[in-house]
Amino acid sequence: MKQVFSSENHTTPLPLPTSVITEDTARDLRPLSSAHSEFILNETTLVFEKKRELIQGSDGLGWNNMVAALTRSQPLEDFVPANSSLFFAVPLENMPLAIETEGRIHQAEMPADSHGIIAPGVSYTVELQRPGTFFYLFIKNEILVNVADEIFGKRLDDVDMFSPLQETDKGLQSLLHSCRHMLNESHDSSFRSDYIAQAIVAQFYTKHTQLRDVPRVMDSRVPLSQGQMKRVNDYLQAHLHGTFQIADLAASIGLSRTVFFERFVHTMKYTPNQYLQILRVNRAKQLLHDRKLSLVDVAFACGYADQSHLSRFFKRFVGVSPGKYRADYIGLTIYSQE
Structure with missing residues (x-):
């Protein structure tokens, strides 16, 4: 220069x-x-x-x-x-x-x-x-x-x-x-x-x-196979509590990052990161049934930094806070036992 x-x-x-x-x-x-x-x-x-x-x-x-x-x-x-x-x-x-x-x-x-x-x-x-x-x-x-x-x-x-x-x-x-x-x-x-x-x-x-409109390639219309989706689910479940690289996820089923992303969105109607949040929230719903676990424990187990991080995503997908979800579940359980 x-x-x-x-x-x-x-x-x-x-x-x-x-x-x-x-x-x-x-x-x-x-x-x-x-x-x-x-x-x-x-x-x-x-x-x-x-x-x-x-x-x-x-x-x-x-x-x-x-x-x-x-x-x-x-x-x-x-x-x-x-x-x-x-x-x-x-x-x-x-x-x-x-x-x-x-x-x-x-x-x-x-x-x-x-x-x-x-x-x-x-x-x-x-x-x-x-x-x-x-x-x-x-x-x-x-x-x-x-x-x-x-x-x-x-x-x-x-x-x-x-x-x-x-x-x-x-x-x-x-x-x-x-x-x-x-x-x-x-x-x-x-x-x-x-x-x-x-x-x-x-x-x-x-x-x-600045956002730009990127024409979707023809390859994006090809869905992921059931076997590929199973491997994707297994991979995401294994990384539920931490982070993951989309390139590594794509490589696990033998696709490039771009092709994998297009096929995944076409198949699931979600991006990989959005789908991961759904899996995490579903896992949180399961763990909330255990009254011995605090909300902080549930957050950590599902890959969230803290309770507020869990609450933000939980309310987005479920519509109520984790505490309200747990209270409603406990109430239904007591009612059914009676």
Whole structure:
């Protein structure tokens, strides 16, 4: 991206100030590679020991669906290939930089606490002219899939995502700020991180996406066979209390993700995630018959983060709260015994 700062683009080279890293700060830094998550290693090329050093990271906090890192970056020029995560970069001080992506060159001073966003599937080249502190956040593709289903009732393939490079959306700023402060916690914050990851993606979808009509392929009219549906049900029952990857579910019956999704929706009239929620609610109805189990126990056994998470989905599919359902069942049981 050398041409970004050339006269051919009618731009003036940004000044290169002296380093602001003090000796005290340097002692607190450690190479990013020593504490990075395997997710970052697999999904990005963020790891450059000599150019970015880790101040704080989300390793050890139990975060399942996102990875965060507070880093100190040296002047650099990097090409980052496309990956499947949703990426946020937040400078903690005003930061002059240049980014080239999707044929666009963006050269400006990013204000402190603003955020650049790179959508999945987008590669970019970044040139950082002076040292700076950044907060990076990566949200896994599975969350993008689930939230697209929840909000739009659509596949992720039906959602066009944009990559704004200098945003100050107040909602996203607040959520990203919360993520950064969660790095200071020493205890497992997996439940909170799951909720905040969904909230960030939902806010991103409302601001920076557009739905498109995708013509259904002829293959979508082919239903799944009884044998395939049995294997799908077995797979989902085995993952009822946790998460699953649609690609893995498709592979379990020998189909690609796209073909599986089309055939599943054609067969069941639900998306895989919606169908999983139905299975979870049905399981919850069974467990609610056992008066010894608390609502929290039922929620955990069915893959919900807590009682309120269970209640939200239970009322959506059953029409009453889990407590009301249990009370009505107990009342009917007593009545029948009399």
